[in-house]
Amino acid sequence: MVVTSSARDYINRILQDISGMKVLILDSQTVGVVSVVYSQSELLQKEVFLVELIDSISKSSESMSHLKAVYFLRPTSENIQFLRRQLPNPRFGEYHLFFSNILKDTQIHILADSDEQEVVQQVQEFYADFVAIDPYHFTFHVPSHYIYMLPAVVDPSTVQRFCDRVVEGLAAVFLALKRRPVIRYQRTSDIAKRIAQEATKLMYQEESGLFDFRRMEVSPLLLVIDRREDPVTPLLNQWTYQAMVHELIGIQDNKVDLKSIGKFPKDQEEVVLSSEQDPFFKANMYENFGDIGMNIKRMVDEFQQVSKSNQNIQTIEDMAKFVDNYPEYRKMHGNVTKHVTLVTEMSKIVDERKLMSVSQTEQELACNGGQGAAFEAVTNLLNNESVSDLDRLRLVMLYALRYEKDSPVQLMQLFNKLASRSAKYKPGLVQFLLKQAGVDKRMGDLFGNRDLMNIARNMARGLKGVENVYTQHQPLLFQIMENIVKGRLRDVDYPFVGNHYQQGRPQDVIIFIVGGTTYEESRSVALQNANNTGIRFILGGSSVLNSKRFLKDLEEAQRVARSSTTVV
Structure with missing residues (x-):
């Protein structure tokens, strides 16, 4: 169960059976799908002498009848309409149409009606509607990414488009892997629940025939969770x-x-x-x-x-x-x-940026107690002229997430200090983060200070010391995987959708994070898989985050939330 192999196999099949000189035509999404699993030299070996985006092809009228056009596109209405306009006046000698996801019957009829010159040689669905970054890590690059934070505020049609894109992508992943999963979701996330329910409806009702693969003793698991359950990981500096x-x-x-x-x-x-x-x-x-x-x-x-x-x-x-x-x-x-x-x-x-000093304090905030020492360390770094505005903001956010209930007075002092020291400080952004992902919104034990098991684990780690002070943090995802391996993922926190339950421990698990993954989390998945526990994990997300991207999403969500409040 390796996503890079599945995507690469599809691209191989698209190119190897079409002989002669070819032009490969992609859209803004499929260009990423191809580029991560196929190099330019490999495309040349397959006699692909030109790679074009569909947008640039639509602006040209030059005839290239000596070339065979291989289209690999998402089955969007925009792409279908482009082909509808092009096929009656073909520029290429042959058209081979491949789509990265399920085509609707109406779309197939449109293509058939448009092929007046009978230049279309084949129309096929090859389910590579995901960007396979690494063997166990994929993304969808969903636009308007901040929407997951505001499902009740944003226009319903916009939320629906977001959910549709995620559900379509998840369907493609499981079609590529030839699996039909049972699906669970994070109880506290409305958007995770909605995606899980719609994915179940697609796989078990609307397209059940496509997902009718050979039954496994224990069905694979798809677990849909929300980025807001762990806002710490995308805020940390990284050292791998x-x-x-x-x-x-x-x-x-x-x-x-x-x-x-x-x-x-x-x-x-x-x-x-x-x-x-x-x-x-x-x-x-x-x-x-x-x-x-x-x-x-x-x-x-x-x-x-x-x-x-x-x-x-x-x-x-x-x-x-x-x-x-x-x-x-x-x-x-x-x-x-x-x-x-x-x-x-x-x-x-x-x-x-003096990141070694900054990161040491970040790791202390994420992994250890000691509020007084943390307040002093953050204050000193806010006063340090070499520390960037970005790093100051992240430090205050991490302190706020850790101590929001314990030190309101000190927290307000840090807010004021941040506002006075950072020209780019966005008023209320830290408070908005707490509103979105504060302790009252999270159900998990993010800092390991609620659950007796986690407290004991942290004490043991403190006594033994850590190999590297800059990489001691473990994302919440690590705990979730550990609970799955040990059969401790609670049904009440992560319910199943419908009547599709799991009897026994799954061998294959895909964890999808609505709101985006991080490379620290993909590393945790790779290391977990290397432990040979008998369970293979794959991580997917709506985007791949670093701290700048996470903060940009947060700012966009804050802007939309404010404008909707103003309108009301």
């Missing part, structure tokens, strides 16, 4: 490689855009970070920052040895050997340059 790159620079569909942080040679402005395509990254993506530095040094030393041997060309045979190995040499050179550049740039950011 993949998560740290996303937090400090940003990753979009396994690509890192370096133009935003400095000037780089043209071929280094965007680099790929993929566990499927980069062995060094695969081996180090979950390692901490200190170990990464040493491992990169070893890689540089190995490359220097290879470079020296290549400089020692004295015979025709040496030259022929170098030419044969040249592609591998260039690839190695590019990889070394990429990782050295990323680590160098992140080191600069860490130093400029």
Whole structure:
């Protein structure tokens, strides 16, 4: 049960049976689906000589009858209408239409009626309607992402579109994996409940024939939860490689855009970070920052040895050997340059923003008690000129989430200090976070200070010490997975939908977070799977968060909530 393999198999099947020169036409969503599992050189091997977005194709009228057009699109009404306009006056010799999700009967009729020239060779559904970032991590990149925070305030049709996109994506994931799950949801989340109910209706009623796979002894589990149950994880700085790159620079569909942080040679402005395509990254993506530095040094030393041997060309045979190995040499050179550049740039950011001091306080707030010491540490950092506005805001948010009921006076002092020190401070944003995800809204034991088991675990960890003070935090997702493995996930907190219950422990579990996942959580899933407990976990979300994205969603939700209140 690996999402990258499922998505890659679909793209293989799309391209391998169509011989000759091809143009691959994608939309804004499927371009991400393809790019994370297929490289440019692999597309060329499949005789794909042109990759275009459907928007740019619609603006051109140039005839390309020598090419076969392979469309891979989401089955949206916009995409169907585009094809309806293009098919009567075809630009390409053949049309092969593949859709990433379930087509409606009416859409099939529209395509059939539009194919007046009979250029459409095939129409197929290949269920890759998700971006498979890593083997056990996928996302949908849902637009207007903040909607999950305000289901009662936002226009009902907008909420419905959000839910429809998530449900369609989940359906595609399970069709790709050839599974039909039983579905549970977080009791305290209206949006999670709605998505769970609509997904159940689709899989068990509306499209039950499509999901009629071979019955398993214990059905897979889909658990739908809400980001607001753990607002701490997306607010923390990260110190493992993949998560740290996303937090400090940003990753979009396994690509890192370096133009935003400095000037780089043209071929280094965007680099790929993929566990499927980069062995060094695969081996180090979950390692901490200190170990990464040493491992990169070893890689540089190995490359220097290879470079020296290549400089020692004295015979025709040496030259022929170098030419044969040249592609591998260039690839190695590019990889070394990429990782050295990323680590160098992140080191600069860490130093400029004093992130080691900031992060140590963050981890203390997230993992340990001691309100007095925490208040003093946060106050000192708010007064530090080197600490950025973003880091000040996150520190106050973490303090507020931890001590909102314990220290209202100190909390107000921090609000006032933040407002006076940070020019970009958004009034009321911390209070809005507490309204959305404060202790009264959460049902889980986020800080491990309610449940006796969690208190004992935290005490034991404190006595033993932690391997790294900067990576001691564990997301709430870790607790949820642990409860599933031990059969302790309570029905009252995470009810089943309908009459579809689970007898026994599932072997396959997909946990979907409405509101977005983090790379810290995907690391927890990968490490959990490596423990061989007999359960395979996959993590999915409506987007992939870093602290900037989470705060942007929060600001958007606050703006919409205020405007709706004003209208009322």
